[in-house]
Amino acid sequence: MKPASYDCNLFCDYCFYRATVASYPDTGAHRLSMDTLTELVRKAQTVDTQAVSYVWQGGEPMLMGLDFYRRAVELQNVHKKPGQTVLNTVQTNGILIDEYWARFFAEHGILVGISIDGPKELHDRHRFTRSGASVFDRVLEACDIMNAHRVEYNVLTVVTSDTADHPEEIYTFLKERGFVYQQYIDCIEAADGLIAPFSVDPGTYGGFLCRLFDVWFMDGYPYVSIRLFDNLLQYYVRQVPECCLHKDNCGAYFVVEYNGDIYPCDFFVREEWLLGNIREMTVNDLIGHQRRLRFAGLRCLPCDTCEQCSWLGFCQKGCIRYRAFPDGDYRSLNYLCESYRTFFEYTRDRYPFLAWDIQRRRRGLPAPAVPGRNDPCFCDSGRKFKKCCEPYAFLLKK
Numbered sequence: 001m002k003p004a005s006y007d008c009n010l011f012c013d014y015c016f017y018r019a020t021v022a023s024y025p026d027t028g029a030h031r032l033s034m035d036t037l038t039e040l041v042r043k044a045q046t047v048d049t050q051a052v053s054y055v056w057q058g059g060e061p062m063l064m065g066l067d068f069y070r071r072a073v074e075l076q077n078v079h080k081k082p083g084q085t086v087l088n089t090v091q092t093n094g095i096l097i098d099e100y101w102a103r104f105f106a107e108h109g110i111l112v113g114i115s116i117d118g119p120k121e122l123h124d125r126h127r128f129t130r131s132g133a134s135v136f137d138r139v140l141e142a143c144d145i146m147n148a149h150r151v152e153y154n155v156l157t158v159v160t161s162d163t164a165d166h167p168e169e170i171y172t173f174l175k176e177r178g179f180v181y182q183q184y185i186d187c188i189e190a191a192d193g194l195i196a197p198f199s200v201d202p203g204t205y206g207g208f209l210c211r212l213f214d215v216w217f218m219d220g221y222p223y224v225s226i227r228l229f230d231n232l233l234q235y236y237v238r239q240v241p242e243c244c245l246h247k248d249n250c251g252a253y254f255v256v257e258y259n260g261d262i263y264p265c266d267f268f269v270r271e272e273w274l275l276g277n278i279r280e281m282t283v284n285d286l287i288g289h290q291r292r293l294r295f296a297g298l299r300c301l302p303c304d305t306c307e308q309c310s311w312l313g314f315c316q317k318g319c320i321r322y323r324a325f326p327d328g329d330y331r332s333l334n335y336l337c338e339s340y341r342t343f344f345e346y347t348r349d350r351y352p353f354l355a356w357d358i359q360r361r362r363r364g365l366p367a368p369a370v371p372g373r374n375d376p377c378f379c380d381s382g383r384k385f386k387k388c389c390e391p392y393a394f395l396l397k398k
Contacts, residue, residue: 005030097142154181206342251296
């Protein structure tokens with residue numbers, strides 16, 4: 001849901017969604033009307049839909065005002081079918097959060113994602129107001145308010161060319177602030193075929209992930225959740241990773257612009273991928289739309305390097321945005337291939353232990369006694385303890 005389109009009260013220089021102005025160059029504010037929202041909710045919350053998830057993003061979605069979301073929740077409840085689950089998430093820069101917003105989030109169980117790029121010096125490099133003023137202190141204040149009201153929230157950190165050298169500093173800051181649900185997003189943008197200077201290059205990003213994993217593994221596991229690490233762990237225990245990046249096709253959600261226009265992904269809000277408008281189409285019409293099906297199949301386009309890769313099962317050739325980056329050829333090797341291959345190989349020896357340990361914890365089993373160095377390892381690998389999990393046994397006590 002993009003209820004305010006690309007409108008925002010900040011002017012972050014790396015914002016990818018501001019390019020949406022090419023599709024909606026209207027002057028003045030962009031705001032989702034209640035009539036359009038009513039039509040969407042009515043069509044989304046059909047009898048045969050067990051769960052409906054609304055993710056409010058932007059721009060800055062809180063520009064809609066608290067009364068808008070109160071009415072939205074009321075509308076969802078009106079159309080909620082027996083046994084149906086309705087979830088709401090708000091991704092925000094946080095500077096508008098006050099006691100009223102926090103009480104509303106807590107009352108309705110709304111998950112909040114808040115953008116924090118690390119300690120002040122790093123956060124302020126790319127996130128600021130139109131006049132260039134810092135909002136760092138206001139964001140932390142918003143987190144304190146949400147803590148006081150027991151709002152569930154996580155933090156999203158954008159990794160740029162000049163923050164990628166500070167994974168330990170960023171992680172330590174977030175952990176010490178109590179931010180135990182973390183997500184890191186690579187920042188890569190291009191204009192007119194030229195890569196933006198704040199974009200992180202693949203080699204540097206791969207190093208960032210490895211160093212971040214080291215500090216998390218030694219200090220944060222199992223109390224800190226990092227989305228990429230969790231998704232890879234899901235893969236190791238033979239579950240389907242939850243993130244769309246690691247699924248075998250795209251198009252798992254719809255993007256709704258402020259006027260009801262529908263797109264298959266918020267990185268592809270362009271005329272060539274416009275599916276239609278919710279006021280004129282049903283959800284089933286959109287699911288079966290040939291353009292959506294073509295979009296979903298882009299990830300399956302062949303790439304010789306990928307087909308021979310042992311990590312294909314998890315990577316799934318990566319986000320198609322980066323397969324087409326920067327020249328628009330969806331058959332290209334993912335721009336971040338080097339990053340992920342470096343990370344996967346670097347963590348290969350530690351993930352089997354993590355997979356075994358997380359399954360043990362979920363079953364409620366106690367930590368095993370530490371065997372002798374030449375005894376069989378407790379993880380049933382068949383190898384000697386000294387050749388298997390000995391370096392990681394200290395984690396069993398956490």
